Amino acid sequence: MLSAMIKKEFLLVLRDKHALLALFVLPAVFILIMSVAMRDQFSTKAIEFSIFVKDKDKSEMSQDLLEKLEKNEHFSITQEADAQFSIIIPKRYSKGMNKKLKVAVKDSIKSDQIEIFKAMMAKDILSVRFNEMSKEVKEYSLKASRTIKNMDTSADKLYAIKYNGSKTIPNSTQQSVPAWIVFGMFFIIIPMSTIYVNERKQNTLTRLSSMNISILSMTLSKSIPYMLINQVQVWIMLAVGMFLVPFFDTPALEINGSIGAIFAISFGLSISAIGVSSLIAVSASSSEQATTIGGISNILLGAIGGVMVPKFIMPESMQTLANFSPMSWGLDGFLDIFLKSADVSMILSDMIALLLFGLSALILSMIILHLRIKKGL
Amino acid sequence: MIQISNISKSYGDKKALDEFSLTIKEGSVFGLLGVNGAGKTTLLSILNNLINIDSGDIKIFGLDIKTQQREINSISSIIPQHLAFYENLSVGENLDFFAKIQNAKKEDFEKALEINSLGNLLKQKASSLSGGQKRRLNIAIGLLNNPKIIYFDEPTVGIDPKSRNEILDSIKSYKSLGITVVYTSHYMNEIEKICDEVAIIDNGKLIEQNSLKNLLSSDAVTSLEQHFLKITGECDA
Numbered sequence: 001m002l003s004a005m006i007k008k009e010f011l012l013v014l015r016d017k018h019a020l021l022a023l024f025v026l027p028a029v030f031i032l033i034m035s036v037a038m039r040d041q042f043s044t045k046a047i048e049f050s051i052f053v054k055d056k057d058k059s060e061m062s063q064d065l066l067e068k069l070e071k072n073e074h075f076s077i078t079q080e081a082d083a084q085f086s087i088i089i090p091k092r093y094s095k096g097m098n099k100k101l102k103v104a105v106k107d108s109i110k111s112d113q114i115e116i117f118k119a120m121m122a123k124d125i126l127s128v129r130f131n132e133m134s135k136e137v138k139e140y141s142l143k144a145s146r147t148i149k150n151m152d153t154s155a156d157k158l159y160a161i162k163y164n165g166s167k168t169i170p171n172s173t174q175q176s177v178p179a180w181i182v183f184g185m186f187f188i189i190i191p192m193s194t195i196y197v198n199e200r201k202q203n204t205l206t207r208l209s210s211m212n213i214s215i216l217s218m219t220l221s222k223s224i225p226y227m228l229i230n231q232v233q234v235w236i237m238l239a240v241g242m243f244l245v246p247f248f249d250t251p252a253l254e255i256n257g258s259i260g261a262i263f264a265i266s267f268g269l270s271i272s273a274i275g276v277s278s279l280i281a282v283s284a285s286s287s288e289q290a291t292t293i294g295g296i297s298n299i300l301l302g303a304i305g306g307v308m309v310p311k312f313i314m315p316e317s318m319q320t321l322a323n324f325s326p327m328s329w330g331l332d333g334f335l336d337i338f339l340k341s342a343d344v345s346m347i348l349s350d351m352i353a354l355l356l357f358g359l360s361a362l363i364l365s366m367i368i369l370h371l372r373i374k375k376g377l
Numbered sequence: 378m379i380q381i382s383n384i385s386k387s388y389g390d391k392k393a394l395d396e397f398s399l400t401i402k403e404g405s406v407f408g409l410l411g412v413n414g415a416g417k418t419t420l421l422s423i424l425n426n427l428i429n430i431d432s433g434d435i436k437i438f439g440l441d442i443k444t445q446q447r448e449i450n451s452i453s454s455i456i457p458q459h460l461a462f463y464e465n466l467s468v469g470e471n472l473d474f475f476a477k478i479q480n481a482k483k484e485d486f487e488k489a490l491e492i493n494s495l496g497n498l499l500k501q502k503a504s505s506l507s508g509g510q511k512r513r514l515n516i517a518i519g520l521l522n523n524p525k526i527i528y529f530d531e532p533t534v535g536i537d538p539k540s541r542n543e544i545l546d547s548i549k550s551y552k553s554l555g556i557t558v559v560y561t562s563h564y565m566n567e568i569e570k571i572c573d574e575v576a577i578i579d580n581g582k583l584i585e586q587n588s589l590k591n592l593l594s595s596d597a598v599t600s601l602e603q604h605f606l607k608i609t610g611e612c613d614a
Contacts, residue, residue: 004477207461
């Protein structure tokens with residue numbers, strides 16, 4: 001009996017071209033567009049400042065500094081006066097440690113860009129200073145001179161960022177794939193609620209009820225197909241991130257966590273999405289109403305939950321609000337898997353929250369459906 | 378036999394059925410008449426276990442409606458006024474689905490197809506059927522569990538006269554199969570054409586129950602419609 005009901009649900013969804021578009025094509029397109037669009041925001045290699053340098057010292061050290069700046073991939077040396085940063089190496093710069101470079105900053109440069117510039121400059125200046133120190137101590141200790149010369153002040157050498165064992169730094173694809181996977185999974189609200197409302201309005205549910213089909217069977221027969229559809233969505237979206245996005249000169253998705261964790265978090269998300277869909281379906285009075293409410297709630301949950309705007313750039317109050325969206329729990333789970341090599345135990349709390357939310361919504365929707373059938377829908 | 382004894386059902390303050398009693402003989406084609414809001418749909422919903430009664434007793438073929446709901450559902454079937462099937466599935470897929478969820482036998486599947494002349498439409502999408510064909514599919518689904526009782530809730534609404542006659546002829550044929558038919562309609566001529574016995578309900582109460590022959594011979598009326606208007610004082614049936 002259950003298999004016949006599941007088959008029926010599959011046939012209805014697969015014949016709904018708009019639903020297929022919303023479930024599979026739309027999230028894939030979102031992933032592609034957002035990964036490419038945000039590529040530069042998440043790549044440190046893309047940061048480049050134009051600098052104008054005037055060397056008044058004309059010393060060996062100032063030449064060394066110039067060479068370092070020229071070799072730095074984040075700087076482009078220009079002779080034009082409207083460079084973002086104009087640097088003057090003052091006379092006698094090489095004669096004392098207390099001598100400073102003079103830097104003029106163009107008005108349009110934002111303060112966060114200045115901070116990045118300062119960090120990059122500091123690395124090159126320190127390198128040049130260490131070189132000078134190395135030369136000065138050479139006549140006293142060859143070993144000390146070599147040690148100073150080999151000092152590397154680049155961030156990679158000074159500290160290693162580790163995300164629970166992984167050295168992976170997030171790229172735009174790793175940011176956008178989980179966000180749009182979560183959003184796409186909740187798109188089942190549209191077809192599920194539309195089919196459900198139509199069944200209710202056409203008295204098909206009443207007919208099923210008179211055929212000894214319990215509300216639990218009806219709910220299960222709807223939940224199982226959409227859980228499978230959600231799984232197919234997840235793996236298609238992952239494949240888009242891994243294999244299609246790189247064709248657009250954008251980093252491929254790297255999955256560092258366990259496959260089991262992906263199944264677990266997407267299962268939790270599925271139950272949540274099915275719960276919300278069922279609740280809307282049994283509460284709405286028409287399919288138009290269900291589609292509108294479903295669409296709006298999907299966008300709101302996504303906006304609050306960090307799908308449209310990453311949570312880490314939200315103000316603190318919004319980040320707190322985000323914790324109330326199930327999409328946020330799912331997103332956190334996926335980000336932990338992709339960026340922190342999470343296994344099932346690490347995403348367990350997110351998965352349990354999603355399951356509890358989804359099951360509560362499902363139970364509530366079953367109660368409402370029972371009452372509606374008893375009232376003649 | 379369907380034995381309804383002193384049942385009442387209220388929605389808030391409104392009494393839909395009030396100390397209502399009725400007996401329907403096995404194998405008869407029974408017409409249920411009443412104006413909108415008289416209590417016909419409530420009665421059909423109660424008989425199909427879709428809503429519960431507040432008080433009273435109902436026995437259907439000896440089964441108690443309060444304790445043997447599943448058994449009653451398995452021997453009865455309701456043909457709803459709305460087309461309660463899936464427009465995006467074919468005729469065959471619809472019948473197959475409703476047959477499987479009821480564990481219907483193959484011969485019952487074939488019989489439902491034959492009676493409703495749907496054999497050559499199996500691959501056609503339900504949404505592309507004509508109004509009459511859709512009605513026939515709606516009825517065929519109700520026959521899949523080989524019911525002993527079928528409840529028809531205005532099954533001929535919105536279809537052409539030819540299709541209506543075909544449906545009425547098929548319903549008459551159920552009598553020969555021993556099926557008890559309970560039929561509600563706004564069309565008095567349909568009731569006259571197919572029913573052996575008629576009950577008239579008004580404001581949740583049984584006004585009259587009699588054989589069609591007796592009803593038409595009383596009060597010197599020439600049609601059921603005349604009789605109905607006379608005893609209810611209503612224009613809308």
